[in-house]
Amino acid sequence: MVDWEAFQPAALTVMLGGYALGGVVPAILGILWRNRTKPGGSLTGAVKNIGFGLALAAALAGCLLSLSILISGTPLHMEFLPTAHVGMMGFHADTLSALFIGAISLLGAAAACFSLGYAAEFLLRRSMVLLVVLYNFFVLSMIGVLIADHALLFLFFWECMSLTTYFLITFEHEEHAARRAGFLYIVMTHIGTAFLLVMFLLLYSTAGSFAFEAFRMEGARLPASTQSVVFLCATIGFGIKAGIIPFHIWLPEAHPAAPSNVSAMMSGVMIKTGIYGMVRVFFDFLGPVIPGWWGVLILTIAVTSSVLGVLYALMEHDLKRLLAFHSIENIGIILMGVGAALLFASWGNRPLAVIALIAGLYHVLNHAIFKGLLFLGAGSVLHAAHTRNIEDLGGLIKRMPWTAFFFLIGAIAISGLPPLNGFISEWLTFQALLLGFHIPDLTVKIVIPLTVALLALTGALAAACFVKAFGITFLGLPRSGHADRAGESSFTMLAAMGFLALLCIFLGIAPGPIVSVLNPLASSLLEEASTGQIVMHAGTVLIPRSASASISPAALTGLLVVIAAIPLAGISIFVLKSRSRIAPTWACGLERIDPRMQYTATGFSKPLRIIFSDIFRATHEVGISEEPSPYFRPTITYELKTESVFLKYLYEPVFRSIVSAARIIRRIQTGRIQTYLAYIFVTLILLLLFAR
Amino acid sequence: MATIILLSFLFQIILVIALAPLVTGIIRKTKARFQHRRGATVLQPYYDLVKLMRKDVVVSSVASWLFHCTPFVVFSSMVVISLLVPTVVTPVPLHWVGDIIAVIYLFALGRFFMALVGLDTASAFGGLGSSREMSIASIVEPAMMLAIFTAAVTAGSTDLSVIVDRLSTTPASMLNPSHLLAFAGLFVVSLAETGRIPVDNPATHLELTMIHEAMILEYSGPYLALIEWASQVKLVIFLALMANMFFPLGMATTWSPSALAVGAGAFLLKVIGLALIVALVESTNAKLRLFRVPELLVVAFILSLLSLILYFIVGA
Structure with a gap:
């Protein structure tokens, strides 16, 4: 038997110490050798390697810590500052915290590895010390948010997280857009903090302490009206950080402005701290006896965020902005699980609520991984082709084959297609919603089918969007010289993406370990005694109800591969034997195909722009410059704008x-x-x- | 016993895959008769497949490895679906592998790859097809999910075999209004998903109207044969879904040869009957303009929603 009590604090110390040292050591180097750590200085490479190397080590320790808490079920508890009036200050990492720490650490390990190669592009023109220090303290404060067991400590880390990300967003501060995005972000996030402050003060007024332990004891005993105010404050306060619609406006500006390794962390895990806060407050502090309208409100927000998020993403041609809008969509999908759990819990159907919450939390982990992968992929493309505008890209699959392959894995996963991980969490969400239809209430019967339909719409639109994002970026012919000259990224960057791609496959084919960890976690949050809501049997996820439904992703994948192999073998042996030839693509009788003949991203999304024209309110202007001869029009400009309602x-x-x-x-x-x-x-x- | 099940199961799959070109042939023949043409023999799709298999493959110089693997992904996903959908016998031995949601998402997987390949060869036609296909698929999906939802809610499970079993034991509910409305919704959805008139015209190569054909325009030889075959299988699967999720009459419930024979006969009758209805719809309707298609699909969505409301009011 492993001695968890000795191991967990050690792992925690290594993790926190790693991030802290990763921040402090480069800072000291920067102060001691100011000249040599300037952009282009001789020590910048060392600063980069020390900073991100320590971040990588810390992330690996974090993975171990998270695993040990999740497997043993023993929470890690540390108290270090007994204060008389405001309650005991300390750290407390239960399985819920551990899940989010796991997500941060998995993505953090990949992002740190990626940064070793990616950050090299800043060596000559940016302060590497600043990037490394901010990055490490950013991750450290995220971990702090998750393990804080005291409202004041929580707010301290929350603010550290907001401030470090502000400076990371404005890292390329010469650009007006980055400064603007940073300002918008800092304003929005502080409005959120104000709501959180009100929420904590309300809880304090009853509990008489700022310790989370006291909130847990007293939260359920608050008067119903106060509970609802706390709920609303949490929804707005954490919702702004999570990027729910209508508080999303900072997100598509801020995430693309930061360096890509940071964008991956922001989109993959930072916005999840908002989800963590919501789950913590809704279920741990206030629940599990809750009024019915909470769930309806969260489901409404979820559906709005997911559908509008993906629709706005479809109109984007900036690869990183497109991904940022997809984060809004996925937060919506996560909240569908959370909202359904609230709704079912309010009807006293806790077993069903457990399934819904598992679906939501599974998607938290999945989104962290595939969105991290996609942002790293976008970073790799940006690194190689120096543009984020997909209208200037194309043909990268031949120039960056590995990046293209990993990005494709991420694209399939985020579109929720089998056999990758996005499919499993969407499947669980569908199952939870479907079973919830039997709750005898009119509101539920209206809300659930609409949620199901809109989740289906979201999935299909996401697939359309990623056909566009992948197809225009990587397939066809290069649309600019930059894209034509692009080359494959360095090994560390590819290794990081490969690691995340493997995780996408693993979490898709073998959902067993995750579900068996999430099941007790969700059950304990909802105070449901039995943990048999989802049964894992020989790789099959089974929901044993009156009439069970099951899925076996491993068998499904096996069948897909085996069946694809039969015609593959047949055709390659009997038919393709020297009977294939290369020829240019047919160009309608013209001499050869030209990159400008290809479909553009704007053209690709046009049908959907027309179908959903009421939402986009697109306006376009065609400008034709008049030349002396009316027969030749050398420049035609076309500008398309969609309006943010x-x-x-x-x-x-x-x-x-x-x-x-x-x-x-x-x-x-x-x-x-x-x-x-x-x-x-x-x-x-x-x-x-x-x-x- | 296990061998018998395996053999009969293989029979069931081979029936679907082998039958698929025939069903397409029957639809083409019926359409031809409606147009006062004699039309090609119903076996023509088989001849076409054989002919294509013998031809050379011409690959665009722009194409990447995706171009080579997509036909296999598409074909494989369709065959896997045919393993999960009850056609002749219920329950299907592999019903635990995937339910109706898995089936819908496997269709989406095939479509995803096909749409990517449309963009792979740098041809404008491919992009045109991909764009249209993905747009229409996006609005098909909610309607399809709702129609399926009604059937699943009635059975209390998304497992296709459970849905079919539940309905077989209560045959009266087949004439339930909510059930019939969901069927109508799924019928419209199927027309869109399988690229039939009034959504897409499988017989055209006119750039103004083509959707599916535009995506696969650069394919030739055995690759094209695989994709065509996969589309034919897809059509049969949709017909089987409509037939068995809503009217599972005559399905075999045991693996005895006599039950199988009856089941296979019933399956053939139902699928050919539905194929004739599809041909009738195709012959009596004009293809819709692309931007009128959403209106048709909204009708399907509303039919499905109505069926769900009726289920709620009237009960199963």
Whole structure:
């Protein structure tokens, strides 16, 4: 028997120590040898290797820690700061935390490995010290958020996470877009923090302590109205971080602006801290006895986020922005599981709620892996072709075969297609929703079929979007010189992507280990005694209900491969023997095919743009420059714009009213010191009188 | 006993795969008769496949390895689906491998690869086909899922064999209004999924209208044969889904030869009957303009939704 009590703190120390050292050592190097660590300096390579090497080691320790907690089921508990009034400060990593730590560590290991190669492009033009320090502290603060067992500690790490990411977003600060994205992000995330603060204060007012332990004890005993306010604050506060619609506006700006290794971490795991917070508050603090409208609200948000997220992604031609919009979509899919769990729990059907929550949490892990993979792939393309605009790419499958292959794996996984991991979590979500239809309530009977239909729509649109993203980027002929000259990325970058691609396959073919770990986790969160909601039997996921449904991804994959092999063998032996020849693609009688004859990304998504025109409100302008001769028109410009409904009808009115309110308040700002002294005096008197 | 099951199971699969070109032949022949043509023999699709298998493969110089592996992925996913769908016998021995959701997503897998290949050869036609195919598939999917949902909710499971069994034991529910509406929804969806008129015209190579054919325009020889065959299998699977998920009459429930013979006969009758209806629809309707297709699919969606509401009000 392994001694978990000794192993877990050791693993935690190595992990935290690794990230901390990875941040501190480069900082010290930077201070000691300021000149040699400047861009292009002789020590920059060492800084990069030390920083990301330590991050890699820490991530591996994190994987072990997460595994040990998940397998043993023993939470890691550490207390270090007993404070009299606000409760015990400390770390507490239960299985829920461990799942998210696992996601961070798996992706973190890949991202650190990728960075060893990818960050080399910044060596000559950026402060490597800054990148490494920020990166390590960013991951460290994410871990801190997950293991904090105290509201103040939680908020401390939450803010550290927001600030480090702000500086990472504005890493390329000469670019206006990056500065703007950073500003939008910092404003949005602080609005979120304000809501979290209110939530914690409300919980504190009853629990009399900021310790999570006290929230756990007292949360369920809050008056119903307070509970609902806490719920709403958590939904908004964590929802902004998770990027749910309508609070998503920062996400498609911020994620692409950061370096790709950071984008992968932000999109893959940082937004999941919002999901972690929601699950923690909804189920651990407040649940499992909850009102019915919570689930309906979360499902509504989930459906809106997933459908609109993928529709906006379809209109994007910036590879990283496209992926960022897909993060919104996937947060929606995760929230479908969480929302369904809330809905079923409110009807007292906890076994069903367990299935729904497992589906949501499985998708958390899956999305971390395939979205990380796709962002690293996008980083690899950006590194090689120096553009994120897919309209300038094409033909990369021959120039970057491995990147293309790994990106294809990610694309299949994110589209939820068998036999990869995205399919399993979507299948579980469908199953949970389907079984929930039998709850005898009108609202449920309306909400569930619509959710099912819209989840199907989301999946199909995601597939369409990734046919576009992969097809235009990697297939066909290169559309620009950059794309034509692109070459394969370095070994560390490919290894990182290969690792994540393998995980996509593994989590898809062998869902057993994950489900058997998630089952007790979800059951304990919902205080459901039995853990037999999903049975794993010889690689088959089985949902044993009155009439069971099952799926065996391993057998499915085996059949697909074996059956594909039969005609493959037949054709290659009997038919293809010297009977295939290479010829140019038919160009409608023209001499040869030209890259400009290919379909563009804009053209590809046009049918959907027309079908969903009410949502996109696209406008286009065609500009033709008049030349002396009317028969030759050398330049034609075509500009297409889609309108963000949320920006126009939600944010701009709010923004305008804030500005006009500020104009009114400005009148009391006279700029004379006497007036301010008078304000202070009056306030003091009022406080003495009324706030004793 | 195990050998008998294995043999009969193989018989069932081979029946679907071998029958597929015949069903296409029957539809073509019927359409020809409607147009007062004699039409080619119903065996013509077999001759076509054999002919294509003997031809050379011409591969575009732009094409990547995806071009070579897609025909196999598409064919393989269709055959795997035919292992999961009850055709002659229920329960299917491999029913635990995948349910109806797996079937829908396997269709999507084949489509995903086919659409990618459309973009692989740098031909404008391929992109055109891929774009249209994926757009139409996106709006087909919710309607299909809802129609399936009704059947699954009635049976309390997504397992196809369970759905079929449940319905066989309560034959009266086959005439339930909710059941019939879901069937109508699935019928429209099937027309779209298998690329028939009024959504797509399988007989055309006109760039204004073609969808499926545009994606596979660069394929030739054995590769084309595999893809064509896979499409024919797909059509039979959709007919089988419609027949057996909604009217599982005459299906064999044991592996005795006599039951199998009855089951196979019933299956043939149902599939050919449905194929004739498809031919009738194709002959009496004009192909819709691309942007009118969503309206048709919204009809399918609403039919499915209505069936679900009826199920809720009236009960199974």
